[in-house]
Amino acid sequence: MASSTRPPSESSAEHLLGQRGVQRIPTDKLELFQLRNFLSADHCARLIDLIDEKRRPSTIADDNGDAYFRTSETCDLSPDEPAVRQLEDLLDTLSGIDPAHGEPVQGQRYDVGQEFKPHTDYFTPNGPDWDKFCSVAGQRSWTFMVYLNDVDAGGGTRFKTIRKTVQPETGKLLCWNNRRPDGSPNPNTLHHGMKVRKGLKYVITKWYREKEWG
Ligand SMILES: O=C(O)CCC(=O)C(=O)O
Numbered sequence: 001m002a003s004s005t006r007p008p009s010e011s012s013a014e015h016l017l018g019q020r021g022v023q024r025i026p027t028d029k030l031e032l033f034q035l036r037n038f039l040s041a042d043h044c045a046r047l048i049d050l051i052d053e054k055r056r057p058s059t060i061a062d063d064n065g066d067a068y069f070r071t072s073e074t075c076d077l078s079p080d081e082p083a084v085r086q087l088e089d090l091l092d093t094l095s096g097i098d099p100a101h102g103e104p105v106q107g108q109r110y111d112v113g114q115e116f117k118p119h120t121d122y123f124t125p126n127g128p129d130w131d132k133f134c135s136v137a138g139q140r141s142w143t144f145m146v147y148l149n150d151v152d153a154g155g156g157t158r159f160k161t162i163r164k165t166v167q168p169e170t171g172k173l174l175c176w177n178n179r180r181p182d183g184s185p186n187p188n189t190l191h192h193g194m195k196v197r198k199g200l201k202y203v204i205t206k207w208y209r210e211k212e213w214g
């Protein structure tokens, strides 16, 4: 689809591969891309400082009762902060998605032993949290995440169905389409923020929605 006809809520393989340095992870099971050095080390350091100021224990939607499912600490990052505004602008340009479809950026920090167990970022259609989280903005369409530091050991992001683990690296971006070409949720996007073994891990996550964020 030509970018001029792409809906405002969508990115696409064609658009992303037109951006300098973007690489597609070879698989036909999902649309998954990485971009090294998306953010400078200095920009990452400023975002890490903001996460350290604001972090609190993470929560999850579609809670499955496992208290150890997502053990990291999380916070929303306000675009009133210049480092966040700059990040949002870079993400909107890279993704090609209308900013109105973006959730607020989230920051996450994992200490040794913390993880985010295998999950998908889309909401289960008509699941327990569907109405609460999706009635206005609809499904999560694309996920963009950025590693803000090199982790001493562990902390990779594992996509089990394609047997691919992406290693954290300062400023490296990872993004994927949460749906199949027909628009249905893609279970092959299952991913695991693996346990940090040594050091700390900081990431930011930006989710886009099919409809405008309320
Ligand atoms: O930390 C990671 O590697 C994955 C994070 C993640 O999956 C999420 O925040 O939804």
Ligand SMILES: [Fe+2]
Pocket: 119, 120, 121, 191
């Ligand atoms: Fe995730």
